[in-house]
Amino acid sequence: MGKRTKGREIVLQSMYASLISGAEIMATLEDQMTQRESAEETMEFARDLATKVKDNAADLDRWLNTLISDRWDPSRLGSLEVVVLTIGLAEIKHSPDVPFRVVINEACDMARRYCDEKSVGFVNAVLDRAATQTYPDLKNSSDNTADRSSGESEKGSA
Numbered sequence: 001m002g003k004r005t006k007g008r009e010i011v012l013q014s015m016y017a018s019l020i021s022g023a024e025i026m027a028t029l030e031d032q033m034t035q036r037e038s039a040e041e042t043m044e045f046a047r048d049l050a051t052k053v054k055d056n057a058a059d060l061d062r063w064l065n066t067l068i069s070d071r072w073d074p075s076r077l078g079s080l081e082v083v084v085l086t087i088g089l090a091e092i093k094h095s096p097d098v099p100f101r102v103v104i105n106e107a108c109d110m111a112r113r114y115c116d117e118k119s120v121g122f123v124n125a126v127l128d129r130a131a132t133q134t135y136p137d138l139k140n141s142s143d144n145t146a147d148r149s150s151g152e153s154e155k156g157s158a
Helices: 003-021 025-034 040-055 057-069 079-094 100-114 117-134
Strands: none
Touching (some): 003 025, 025 040, 040 057, 057 079, 057 117, 079 100, 079 117
């Protein structure tokens, strides 16, 4: 498992634990990281991503509701789907160094591991819509080769 993939997974688990316990996400993240052995780069990535989620929580929540409300009932989303989508939206909007296709693939992989198979297509559709809104050139590009789409995989990076 790549370092960033592991970092995303730690953030997902921390966000879910925070939802269940009511504890603050950064405290939950630190607790999660003390319970496992991870490379320093993984922990830095996880802290950075969790900070982006925490600092932009209200905007990310509004954006998620806007993305889904005309097609799906937001109240029918499970907690894990919301967490996966929130992480994906935070990266699409606030991590320009990560290609959006990598973000979408990683989110779909997390949905596959932590949610049911139907969630994978849903996560893919919502984050694709978010990427299209964030990078309007995607609509006009027949081969979808906007600047942030480069990068087949980041498994070896970070």
